Amino acid sequence: MSVSAAVTTAKGAGAISTIELAGDEALAILEKIFKPARKEKADFTIGSILVGTIAEAGHDIDQVAIGCEADRHFAIHCHGNPLIAEAIMKLLKKHNATLLTNEQFFSDISNTENNTIAIEAKIELANIKTLFATKLILNQANTGLVKSAKGWLKEAKNIEKIKAKAAAILKKSENARIMIAGCKAVIAGPANSGKSSLLNLLCGKDKAIVTDIEGTTRDYVAVEIVLENLFLELTDTAGIDEIPALKSDAIEKTSQKKSLGTLENADLVLFVLDSSKGDPQLQDRLIEAIADKKIIAVLNKSDLPSKLTKTSLPIRLDKVVSISIKTGEGIDALKEQILRICCVDELDIYEPIAFTPRQRGLLKQLSKINSADKANLLITELLKGQLNV
Ligand SMILES: Nc1nc2c(ncn2[C@@H]2O[C@H](COP(=O)(O)OP(=O)(O)OP(=O)(O)O)[C@@H](O)[C@H]2O)c(=O)[nH]1
Ligand SMILES: [Mg+2]
Known part of the structure; x- marks a missing residue:
């Protein structure tokens, strides 16, 4: 499959909808459907944001901003009206993009991104209702849970400490679940x-x-x-x-x-x-x-x-x-x-918490480990394992 696309924001919930597009042909499709606001040719370098219009057969669908997220991975930010997002998705389909759900999309690209917790955070963000929960989740991707797990990998022999920490995070996570x-x-x-x-x-x-x-x-x-x-x-x-x-x-x-x-x-x-x-x-x-x-x-x-x-x-x-x-x-x-x-x-946005059933399941196993090897396996799985979608 050369290109996949998904609406990665909650349906009808915000002023802006985001459609993400990834795959070998992603850039070729954008070059066909996107008219940059500036006259010169669009420069899709990673990290750039381009403003312009998505159009079909000469008719504008919406004014958008395109974020160049990573290699062959783009985010089209359009207006929040679900009809607009739907029209863009239909257009992408006409250009042979495979339309996926939010979860399927991130699961698809997760092999290349290599930080499962960060992918889970992206998926979760589409459903979050408060700013506090947004910050809490975003903090898990680089610091929070990821940082804790990386720390455990360095001292996987100290299984008693890991067991206690995993159990403590699990306990906090129940309150976090309600906040998220x-x-x-x-x-x-x-x-x-x-x-x-x-x-x-x-x-x-x-x-x-x-x-x-x-x-x-x-x-x-x-x-x-x-x-x-x-x-x-x-x-x-x-x-x-x-x-x-x-x-x-x-x-x-x-x-x-x-x-x-x-x-x-x-x-x-x-x-x-x-x-x-x-x-x-x-x-x-x-x-x-x-x-x-x-x-x-x-x-x-x-x-x-x-x-x-x-x-x-x-x-x-x-x-x-x-x-x-x-x-x-x-x-x-x-x-x-x-x-x-x-x-x-009682909850701090910077503390580690588990926010998916996959993470909670692995922490539960970690809280009962009896060997450093098993600890190593579980922590690696936590950081780089397959998504459950
Ligand atoms: N004096 C007084 N009356 C109240 C107060 N709160 C509600 N009521 C009255 O109590 C009555 C019942 O209120 P509801 O809110 O319908 O009660 P409910 O528990 O939903 O009732 P059901 O749906 O029948 O189970 C109404 O006449 C309200 O105006 C209060 O604080 N003081
Ligand atoms: Mg009533």
Whole structure:
């Protein structure tokens, strides 16, 4: 295959889309479809950036900047409208480029670049939602994880030290995973406690329907918000408890089932209770579903007299925040708790972390090695191994 091309930025997510093109014929194709803004012939020396237009049969598709990334490897930066990226990809196909996904493309060129972690960073960058996570990932490619692994190679005989370091990086990586992929936070709890009101307040929009009728939320509503360095995918769920009027309602039963399913994949549960009511009768299946999650108990309606006795609550209460969505009291404290429970402050962009399943798998093996030879193999695999795509 002489040329491959892929859109390497997230689809429809930014002002700019990047299409990368690599292979023996890449330059020949660019010379056919790119008109430089300057009159003289385009100079595609590695490291240059050229401004001009991509055109097809005399018609301009878009104004672009072309980065000459490496030998026979170029990046076409066009406007972010997905239709433009699609039109350029179609044009490249007409010129016999093989169109690939982001992962396939980087996997294809990974043999020539020889730094697997750097390639993984490039792939991951297309999905990242915060600047902090971008810096964290970029730092792994030259310093961070790569630097640590290179250091281990020099002292592969010191296996106890390597085991301890690998285990420590793995532990940090769990928090990093939430910072990179975002935190899946699910708002759960009994009916009418204020779950949908909380979602609306946190995203600043009336996304979910709020009424004083128990069982208002049937289908879940999800929103995306950014809290400082943390990207949160926030999902509202149907109340999970026995509502006499709805007990035989098929829709209600399905909604409750769906709520439990959503909880399965949650990184964090915001467990909302109505503090103006007596202690809730929580179902065992709900307590089970949240047992091993990070939980913040949110005692809502603090503007009303409290009837809740915190000590009798049948859920883990490591973190409890009293709020009133009506008055806004306690909302800042809740946001702070969310950041704290996700360990946002504990992560430094310069420290080594593992950000792909491949890296985590190898570190897990490294944390259990019993010979220097095995350590050597695993570290080399970490630095220069095949991508898992
Ligand atoms: N007094 C008071 N009322 C509140 C507060 N937060 C929400 N409410 C009211 O509580 C009622 C229920 O709110 P929702 O947000 O619909 O509750 P929910 O948990 O989503 O309810 P379901 O979808 O039925 O499970 C509404 O009438 C809200 O206006 C609060 O802080 N104080
Ligand atoms: Mg609701």
